Amino acid sequence: MATLSGAGSIFEVAEAENEAVPSYSTGSPRRRRRIRWWRLVVLLLAGAYFLIPIYAGIKFSLQNVEGHFSFQAYRALPSAPGFTGALTLSLELAVATMVVSTLLMVPTAIYVHIRLPQLRRVLDVVTVMPIVIPPIVLIVGVLGAFPEWARASPYLLSFMYVILAMPFVYRSLDAGLGAIDLKTLTEASRSLGGNWIKTLWRVILPNIRPALLSATVLTLALVFGEYTMASLDLWTTIPVWIVQFSISSDGPVQVAASMLGLVGTWILLIAVVSLDRSQSRRSHRKLGA
């Protein structure tokens, strides 16, 4: 036994307690090799399934009419009629949706986890409903029920998108909250004098940051891909613009817009994840109280 003698310490600790945690392996080397081989096959198949259409799209958008490599379609995109407006509207709707969704779902999920855990099953079912109910049913109902002034604002779409995003946002938050001992952490904070706001801000949110980011990115992807509601509400978002433009103009520019939307979402996703990692590293390095 060794004495850990910080000045004033009355504590001793067994040497074993400071030893590195041993790493455990499962199964024989042959079995592990077999598992790795299958993983590679599954990865390749899944990769091909997703990447081949994207490759085809990118290839098509990078060809001119003679079939040669060219950035012509991408260069034509910013000046394409209606593109900038559609992009701006989609971004505005995405931000509004993310804000409303976060403000609505985060407190709800936390409250259910802490105070009403028996309602988690009910919420699981309720939050799946937007997947079960087709968007066209939702938007037709809303357009029929809402007053003119509400329908005149594009932000009505944001509230619809909040409903559409609910299954992804709630599940992401639910998984994040389930991964921490929320009740104990909350009680620890309260016993140390933290009120609910400080507990939320300093204890809960930092510990569910990956779940929050995941929910945000999923919401963003949904807003940039949703066509039915925007089209029926007569607002030209990026998906609506792509369809309109494909009818009235040449294919490569339309595909270039799709590819930009796709790649743009990926870039945002990578940026968000990188930001999270760099913040984690910074907070790990940060010293002092």
Add this chain to the structure above:
Amino acid sequence: MTQMQETSTTSAVSSAITGAAVSLENLVRTYGKVRALDGLSLKIQPGEFMALLGPSGCGKTTALRVLAGFEVLDSGRVVVDGVDLSNVTARKRDMGMVFQSYSLFPNMNALNNVAFGLRMRRQSSTVRRKKAGELLEMVGLSDQANKFPHQMSGGQQQRIALARALAIEPRVLLLDEPLSALDAIVRAELRDQIRALQQRLAITTVFVTHDQEEVLSMADRVCVMSRGHIEQVATPNELYARPATAFVAQFVGISSRVPVDAAGHEIIVFGQRCPVRTGEGSELTGSVDALLRPEDIAIDVDPDGKGFVTRKSFLGAMTRLVVQVGDITVRVDVRSDRAPEFELGTHVRPSIVARDVLIAPRQETAAADSTSA
């Protein structure tokens, strides 16, 4: 480290902490039809280390959570230093708590965890850093200040949690089975260290556990609970030597139930007349059970004896023998140097060496084997 440094650090903390008197008055808490606390009343002296002991579901954790302010009472009062805290929220009660599960904030390093309570109290950064550093020193983890919870062992995390609870200079320290998730060696060490720290700081401490070894080695007094009420409040010695009820006798330590007939405050056990202990059951007559500790019984090798040894367990200085006497099974402790005399199957003659014996109403299962740990 010099003794002076040690004393100055501890005294810097202890000067700020003074033990508070705690009074739990007729606490009632129900969950549906279950009465988790059934009129529990308990007084804890300033600076006392009080343990709440009992089986799962006895209400000990509920009592602690009521004291901490995490549970709402159906009726009753929680009074600390004469002030009724029943309607005061947890964050304003000034009670430091160490939880059973690791409760350090994963997003903060050890220093920030310890300083969290001070931050909530709007202490300046300098004060927070200085005091958190002192407390980390006190628990012997100043070299771990920049580590995050996932980089520390369970024992280290609980020591940080203890430092964090003490940082706010709590009036009462609440420990909710803080050692139960640790391995045996670390648990035993931390147990002694918590007790030493509590004695130095003289802070009123309430400790919940179902581990009687922890209780007997740490507490000034022990409150044994069963089904939401108190069975006995006593010092560990008294609890073991003079259990007030059959439940306490069987829950704390080991007791064998031996069916006997009681008459006139006397019973006859193994053909030997013994006085009945005053307390619960002392007025019983007729068919009762005698509750015998392993050390209450002596045995001698006797080829004509009615008992025979059926099992032996080496416990170090002592060896525990299981002796079958007719239909009755009793546990008997003998010094290990005498153990070779008692091979399995050896016929023995048991006798009572206790000056008096606790009796309880007869249990039908007593005849088979009614020993409890």
